[in-house]
Amino acid sequence: MPNLLEIDSVVKSFYMHDVLTDIYLKCQTGDIIGMLGRNGTGKSTLMKILFGTLQADRKFIRIDGVVYDQPYKTVNEICYLPQDSFLPKHMSIEKAVKLYLDKNQVQDFMEDPILQKLDASKIAHLSGGELRYLEIKLLLNTACKFILLDEPFNGVSPILVGEIKKLILKTSEFKGIILTDHDYRNVLDVANQFCLIYDGGIKRIDDKQELVRWGYIPESRLE
Numbered sequence: 135m136p137n138l139l140e141i142d143s144v145v146k147s148f149y150m151h152d153v154l155t156d157i158y159l160k161c162q163t164g165d166i167i168g169m170l171g172r173n174g175t176g177k178s179t180l181m182k183i184l185f186g187t188l189q190a191d192r193k194f195i196r197i198d199g200v201v202y203d204q205p206y207k208t209v210n211e212i213c214y215l216p217q218d219s220f221l222p223k224h225m226s227i228e229k230a231v232k233l234y235l236d237k238n239q240v241q242d243f244m245e246d247p248i249l250q251k252l253d254a255s256k257i258a259h260l261s262g263g264e265l266r267y268l269e270i271k272l273l274l275n276t277a278c279k280f281i282l283l284d285e286p287f288n289g290v291s292p293i294l295v296g297e298i299k300k301l302i303l304k305t306s307e308f309k310g311i312i313l314t315d316h317d318y319r320n321v322l323d324v325a326n327q328f329c330l331i332y333d334g335g336i337k338r339i340d341d342k343q344e345l346v347r348w349g350y351i352p353e354s355r356l357e
């Protein structure tokens with residue numbers, strides 16, 4: 135049976151600045167939801183609220199019918215890739231992998247040809263793009279039902295972007311994924327549903343032209 139994540143009535147202000155005024159979003163297994171929006175519209179804020187590490191003024195988060203206040207405290211419900219790296223720098227790659235995955239997954243994970251080619255064995259010695267790939271692959275391989283990816287393509291070169299998109303597509307057979315990235319072409323390419331954070335609310339996008347109408351991309355950039 136597919137898993138279902140529902141977010142409703144999310145309201146968040148910072149001081150006097152209303153960032154999110156009323157958000158509703160539903161994600162189920164198989165969904166890859168591409169969340170778009172101009173800088174500062176509240177995409178990361180929404181992801182942090184969803185994960186539970188940022189307090190909202192109001193929110194309602196339900197996974198498979200159970201209401202959660204801090205979803206990150208649950209086991210295997212939801213994972214979050216923040217904009218900045220989250221793996222401890224001093225650790226070896228293998229140790230980090232062992233921290234996140236089951237014992238029986240580790241060997242297979244480490245045999246990934248991209249990881250095999252790395253010169254580094256320590257997290258601190260990875261390049262930005264290599265680290266992004268490792269973190270994304272790790273999260274996608276956890277048992278979590280839902281994965282939130284905040285700017286997964288940021289700082290990643292085209293070949294690795296392609297590999298990340300393949301991983302996302304493959305994983306979506308078993309999980310629900312919400313991702314946001316300013317590389318909207320890659321978002322349009324990999325996601326199967328789209329939404330735009332605009333003026334504190336969320337709009338479902340069914341047609342790329344709507345992104346022009348809502349002022350997210352200029353007409354000239356739409357192919």
Ligand SMILES: Nc1ncnc2c1ncn2[C@@H]1O[C@H](COP(=O)(O)OP(=O)(O)OP(=O)(O)O)[C@@H](O)[C@H]1O
Nearest residue numbers: 148149151153171172173174175176177178179180
């Ligand atoms: N801790 C904070 N204190 C005060 N204001 C904040 C805080 N975090 C975010 N904001 C404000 O909330 C708004 C939304 O920020 P957020 O980072 O969620 O935007 P975003 O859509 O992810 O932007 P970007 O695409 O540039 O990453 C911005 O105006 C930001 O300045």
